[in-house]
Amino acid sequence: MRAVYKVLLGIGLSSCATALLGSPTSSAVRAACERPVYLTFDTGHMQVAPFVAEVLARHQVHATFFLANEPTRTGGTSLDEVWAPWWRALAEQGHAFGSHTFDHVYWLSDTADGRFLMRPSAGPQPGKSFTWTGAQYCEELGRPAKRFEDMTGQKILPLFRAAGGKTSPALLRAAQECGYEHVGWAPAGFLGDELPSDQYPNTLLLERALSNIRSGDILVAHLGIWSRQDPWAPAVLEPLIEGLKKKGFCFATMDSHPAYREKIQALKLKADVCASPVKRGGDASGTCAGGVNVIDSRARLAEQPEGFSSLPSAGASTIESSGVGETKDIQRR
Helix, strand or coil: CHHHHHHHHHHHHHHHHHHHHCCHHHHCCCCCCCCEEEEEEECCCCCCHHHHHHHHHHCCCCCEEEECCCECCCCCECCCCCCHHHHHHHHHCCCEEEECCCCCEEEEEECCCCCEEEEECCCCCCCCCEEECHHHHHHHHHHHHHHHHHHHCCCCCCEECCHHHCCCHHHHHHHHHCCCEECCCCHHHECCCCCCCCCCCHHHHHHHHHHHCCCCCEEEEECCCCCCCCCCCCCCHHHHHHHHHHCCCEECCHHHCCCCHHHHHHHHHHHHHHHCHHHHHCCCCCCCCCCCCCCCCCCCCCCCCCCCCCCCCCCCCCCCCCCCCCCCCCCCC
């Protein structure tokens, strides 16, 4: 089964999508997006991932993917060698990428001594709690970045999404110290693929999304949810894209979002300066201190309007976060 997946991912899907979307060079000069929404995907069990890629290619939509090394339906993990051709094809097509922590590590609480109580849901010790320093969390954020560069030869954006969207102000500051900004989602952008199918069927999720999504919203879905019996993709994804386009929306990636665009450009400039032999030879000012190991070299300059939707999402508990509302529970997905 895994061998079949590898053939499909490495050959058929890659060539089909590249033909439809074009090369990275052609995608870099896409027309300006005037009423954008920002479609994002977190990793998951990956069974629906080929369908997601096919739908995005067919509709010439670019998305932002947040990477963790999660268990898959085929017995591997989402960043293993079986999936490397799939990620490489997405990178070539001009999608954007960020960190989701390598072992999908949940923040549970801040500790009195300035550290963080964390619990991974993947990796060698899922479900076990650990107390980490900010530096250890930064190291965890950097692991998907390194793996992605090993697979694709490209760097991710200096963006991350915490597992479950759960953060604290102290955790966000720790991530910022190593060059990462957190990306949440709009309340209306919670697309509901983690909700139980019997209570939230695909028809309801599609209707709710098309009614509530507004320009500027960040949308979140997954590349497979273990607990959902009726898969959200491609059943909702394709009509959602078609419906949003009919309403005059367009799709943009997170590097063009007004809340992140200038920060990303500043980090890129810092990375370029610190990569020069002169700067590496002496950095008395401390300009090159801290993590600048993740930056996407592509330039997307799209004009973006303001505003996030404030509409509530149904069926999920609201959790502490930064920026827009985030609504995922801690559970095996």
